[in-house]
Amino acid sequence: MMKKIYISTIALLMFSGCAQNTPDVSGNMAxxxxxxxxxxxxxxxxxxxxxxxxxxxxxxxGFASVYFDFDGYSIAPSMEKRVRHNAAKVQSVGSRQxxxxxxxxxxxxxxxxxxxxxxxAKAVKDxxxxxxxxxxxxxxxxxxxxxxxxxxxxxxxxxxxRRVDLRLVR
Amino acid sequence: MRRLLLLLLTLWFTTNLLAVDAxxxxxxxxxxxxxxxxxxGSAEHHEKFFDILLSDLKISGHFLADSQMHRGGFSDSFxxxxxxxxxxxxxxxxxxxxxxxLYIRLLRASDGTELYKxxxxxxxxxxxxxxxxxxxxxxxxxxxxxxxSWINRYVVFTRYTASKTSEIMLADYTxxxxxxxxxxxxxxxxxxxxANQRTxxxxxxxGTLPTLYKIDIYTGKKSKIVSSEGMLVxxxxxxxxxxxxxxMAPHGHADIYELDLSTGSKxxxxxxxxxxxxxxxxxxxxxxxxxxxxxGYANVFRKGIDTPGVAPVVYHGRNNNAxxxxxxxxxxxxxxxxxxxxxxxxxxxxTSSRGGxxxxxxxTGSNQFPRFSSDGSVVLYIKQSGRGSAIGYINLASAQxxxxxxxxxxxxxxxW
Numbered sequence: 001m002m003k004k005i006y007i008s009t010i011a012l013l014m015f016s017g018c019a020q021n022t023p024d025v026s027g028n029m030a031x032x033x034x035x036x037x038x039x040x041x042x043x044x045x046x047x048x049x050x051x052x053x054x055x056x057x058x059x060x061x062g063f064a065s066v067y068f069d070f071d072g073y074s075i076a077p078s079m080e081k082r083v084r085h086n087a088a089k090v091q092s093v094g095s096r097q098x099x100x101x102x103x104x105x106x107x108x109x110x111x112x113x114x115x116x117x118x119x120x121a122k123a124v125k126d127x128x129x130x131x132x133x134x135x136x137x138x139x140x141x142x143x144x145x146x147x148x149x150x151x152x153x154x155x156x157x158x159x160x161x162r163r164v165d166l167r168l169v170r
Numbered sequence: 171m172r173r174l175l176l177l178l179l180t181l182w183f184t185t186n187l188l189a190v191d192a193x194x195x196x197x198x199x200x201x202x203x204x205x206x207x208x209x210x211g212s213a214e215h216h217e218k219f220f221d222i223l224l225s226d227l228k229i230s231g232h233f234l235a236d237s238q239m240h241r242g243g244f245s246d247s248f249x250x251x252x253x254x255x256x257x258x259x260x261x262x263x264x265x266x267x268x269x270x271x272l273y274i275r276l277l278r279a280s281d282g283t284e285l286y287k288x289x290x291x292x293x294x295x296x297x298x299x300x301x302x303x304x305x306x307x308x309x310x311x312x313x314x315x316x317x318x319s320w321i322n323r324y325v326v327f328t329r330y331t332a333s334k335t336s337e338i339m340l341a342d343y344t345x346x347x348x349x350x351x352x353x354x355x356x357x358x359x360x361x362x363x364x365a366n367q368r369t370x371x372x373x374x375x376x377g378t379l380p381t382l383y384k385i386d387i388y389t390g391k392k393s394k395i396v397s398s399e400g401m402l403v404x405x406x407x408x409x410x411x412x413x414x415x416x417x418m419a420p421h422g423h424a425d426i427y428e429l430d431l432s433t434g435s436k437x438x439x440x441x442x443x444x445x446x447x448x449x450x451x452x453x454x455x456x457x458x459x460x461x462x463x464x465x466g467y468a469n470v471f472r473k474g475i476d477t478p479g480v481a482p483v484v485y486h487g488r489n490n491n492a493x494x495x496x497x498x499x500x501x502x503x504x505x506x507x508x509x510x511x512x513x514x515x516x517x518x519x520x521t522s523s524r525g526g527x528x529x530x531x532x533x534t535g536s537n538q539f540p541r542f543s544s545d546g547s548v549v550l551y552i553k554q555s556g557r558g559s560a561i562g563y564i565n566l567a568s569a570q571x572x573x574x575x576x577x578x579x580x581x582x583x584x585x586w
Contacts, residue, residue, distance in 0.1 A: 099378070102400075110539065110583055111359070111403050111417055111447035112461055112468055112491040115424035118400040119445060122422040139378060140422060142401045146356055146582070147334045169378055 050081050056160070058149045062089050063098075063166035066124050067159060070105070073119035075127050083124070086166055087131035095137060097169035100124050102142040105158040117142035124164045139169065203234040203568075204313065205256040207279070211244025212264045218346065219264055222299050225344055226306035229548070231568025232315040244273065247282035254279055260309065269293040272301045276309055286312045296349070299342040316567075320543040320586075324367050325550070325561075326351075326360040328582040336582060338372055340387070343550070343586065344574050345561050351387055359583045361404045364411055365544075370585075371395065371404040371414070382416070396429065396436075406450045406458075406495075415439075415449035415458060426460055428475060439475055450495040452523040459483055459495050459523055470502050472523055483525045492538060496546030498523045501531070503538045503551075518551055520566065531564050539584050552581055 048057040048064040059065045064082040066075065075083060090098050102117030121140040129135050150157035208223055210216075220239050227235040242250065244263040253259060256279040265271040269292060276286040288308060290301045303321040310318050325341045338352035338360050352360075356375035363369040363384050374381050380402040385392040396402070400419030405426070407414050416427045416436075426440045426449035439458060440446040445468075448461045457474045464471070468491035470483040484490050489505035500523055506515045516536045521528040531537075535555035542549055546566075553562045553573060560573040 097378075106580070110492050111401075111405065111424075112445065114358075114401045114403070115417070115419075115445040115447045118419050118422070118424060121400065125422065140400045140419075141375070141378075141380065142419075143334060143356070143375075144358075144401075144582075146330060146336065146358075149333075 048082070048085075050078075052078070056149070058160075058163065059165045060167040061093075065163045065165050066120075066127075068120050068123075068162045068164075070107070070158075070162065071116070072162075073116060073123050075123055083127045084131060086124070087128050087133045089166075090128060090133050090135075090138065093168065097137045097139060099167055099169050100138060100140045101147070101165040101167070102140065103147050103161055103163050103165065104145045105161040106145045106148070107158070114142045114144035117144050120162075120164050124166070203232055204258060205235075205279075206233045206258045206260055207236040207240055207253050207256045209240045209242045209244075209253075209259055209261045210264075211242060211261050214264075214266075215239075215241070216264050216266060219266075219298065219302060222302040222344055222346060223260070223262070223306060225572055225574075226303055226318075226321055229321070229563055229565055229570055229572050230306065230310055230315070230318045231565045231570045232310060232313070232318075244275070247277060247284065249277065249279055249282045258285070262305070266295055266298060268295070270295050270298045270301050272305060274305050274309070276312070297342075297347055299344060299346040303342065316547070317545060318547075320545055320548060323544060323586055325584065325586040326362065326370055327578075327584040328358050328360060328372075329578050330580045330582055334375070343561075343563070345576050345578075346574075352385070359403045361407060361414075361585050363407060371407075373402050373404070395431075400424070403447070405448050408451060408455055413455070415451065417447045417449065426458065437475070440473065440480075448493055450493060450500075452495050452498050452500070457523065459493060459500050461491055461493060470500065472525075481525075483521065483523060484519075484528075485525065492540065494541050494549075495523065496542035499542070499546060501540040501542060501549050503540055518549065518564075520549070532562075537562070539581065541584060541586060543586065550584070550586060552584070 046057050048055055057065050064085050066079050066082050100121040102121035104113045104117045118140060121142060125135050125138050125140060148161045150160045206227060208220060210220060224235055224237060227233040244261050259277040259279050261275045263273040272290040274288055275284055277284055290304060292301060307319050307321055321343055325343055328336050328338050330336050334356045336356050336358060337350045338357050339348055339350050341348045358373045360370050360372045363371050368388060369384055369386050371382055371384050374383055379397045379399055381397040382395040382402050382404055383392045384395055398418040398420055401424060403417040405415045405417055412431055414429050416429055417424050418427050423443060424445050424447050425438060426446050428437045428439055442462060442464050445463045446460055449458045452459050457472055459470060459472050461468055462471050467488050470490050470493050471480050472483050473480045483500060484502060487504035490502050493500055493502035500521050501518060503516045503518055506517055516538050517533060518531040518537045518540050519528055520531055535553050537551050537553050539552045540549055549564045551562045553560045558575060560575045562573045564571045
């Protein structure tokens with residue numbers, strides 16, 4: 001019994017000694033718990049509000065990128081606002097040529113991925129035509145998996161790469 | 171409890187021990203291969219060169235080579251007692267100070283008789299691997315084994331270097347030698363345009379529309395072949411190099427066309443309103459094998475060039491999105507895991523253009539970009555596994571396989 005009390009006392013003294021030497025880290029910016037992953041850099045010129053919030057937009061000249069499901073090339077209902085926005089924009093640029101760039105994530109090989117990117121561009125072109133747009137000045141090109149906007153290995157990142165970007169031909 | 175443990179152990183052994191490439195299982199021809207030892211007589215030992223010679227001997231399928239390097243005099247005919255039970259000794263002397271010089275002597279191991287000798291010299295020391303390949307293919311030819319001159323050929327491939335930027339590279343088959351030949355912008359899908367590998371086709375994205383060019387890799391002279399909206403790929407070249415199969419998209423979706431280079435006339439071979447790509451000649455160029463999503467997923471099909479019927483070649487898997495052909499043989503990659511993202515298992519299979527005699531060539535990892543050698547005897551592929559990327563070769567006759575680790579970020583397309 002006496003031995004247990006002796007050990008407990010020694011332990012208490014040791015830990016209380018340690019506590020006195022430990023600096024108070026509450027409110028200290030060097031506390032590891034307050035360090036998070038890197039912050040974003042927003043470019044307000046490359047953002048688009050689609051009803052669900054502001055999102056990064058890899059299109060240019062005021063167009064909005066259209067995104068697709070894995071291995072898919074049909075326009076999802078959630079993309080209709082973007083299509084309507086693009087239709088109005090194409091009509092507003094008059095006779096200027098507009099380029100639709102089809103893109104894919106990295107999960108495909110060789111020619112098939114380029115063909116998939118092209119089908120996505122064609123789906124957007126057809127959707128613009130359905131909005132009454134004259135698409136005779138719209139050209140398509142597929143970049144396959146060669147033009148990722150995100151290189152992280154996350155589902156969100158891959159989804160950003162399955163897209164069609166729109167821009168004016170220069 | 172003991173039975174359960176036994177069952178678990180059995181399952182563990184089954185799944186782990188069988189998880190090797192199928193090509194490694196056949197050893198029946200060992201005694202038919204010539205036993206050969208390499209004897210380095212160079213003043214300065216070059217380990218990489220020895221490794222290349224060894225790889226060449228192994229992948230030929232005709233030699234059982236000592237993996238241990240032996241040192242000895244180059245000019246004498248002395249045979250170490252412990253090497254006398256080999257069939258041959260290959261003595262070599264490599265001088266690699268300015269340029270590359272190689273001297274080789276093939277000796278009969280039993281009595282030291284000189285059977286063959288030759289010397290090689292090239293000014294560019296970076297092309298040293300080609301000297302090794304030439305020496306081994308010459309010895310192979312001297313011994314009247316089936317031709318392995320494919321080891322002398324260039325491999326051409328595209329690698330991505332940044333967004334919308336790529337380089338078209340030349341390499342020897344071991345990827346020891348590598349050199350960029352087309353830089354600047356996005357240049358894709360290189361395909362050899364002649365038997366001697368002087369010219370190649372590639373797709374340039376420099377203008378508004380993808381454009382197919384033919385370039386002489388020695389002079390840089392290039393000529394425009396055709397442009398197409400959307401995408402444009404030269405997928406195959408006829409045996410006489412007068413016709414090419416193109417994937418083009420003038421109607422907004424990828425279809426396969428045959429272009430007669432002498433007349434300039436184009437024939438539309440497929441008309442599906444979906445994805446038809448990777449057309450490859452089969453059946454004496456009267457038919458093609460290609461990849462299509464006409465059943466809702468990527469699969470391999472066959473179609474006559476002048477007939478409308480389309481038939482599937484592959485009857486398994488839900489994603490068979492790359493193929494190559496040689497005569498009537500087809501090699502294709504099949505995705506065999508269901509993960510939408512992350513590393514999937516892709517395995518290679520060999521079959522016929524009619525879909526018979528299918529057999530697996532690989533069983534583990536991600537194996538893609540299958541390409542036949544010019545004589546159809548070997549399949550090249552890119553393997554991704556937990557240990558990194560490698561370029562792999564499977565000798566279909568001897569079942570020998572070799573992997574060479576490569577540190578290339580992302581290969582887009584490859585031809586040899």
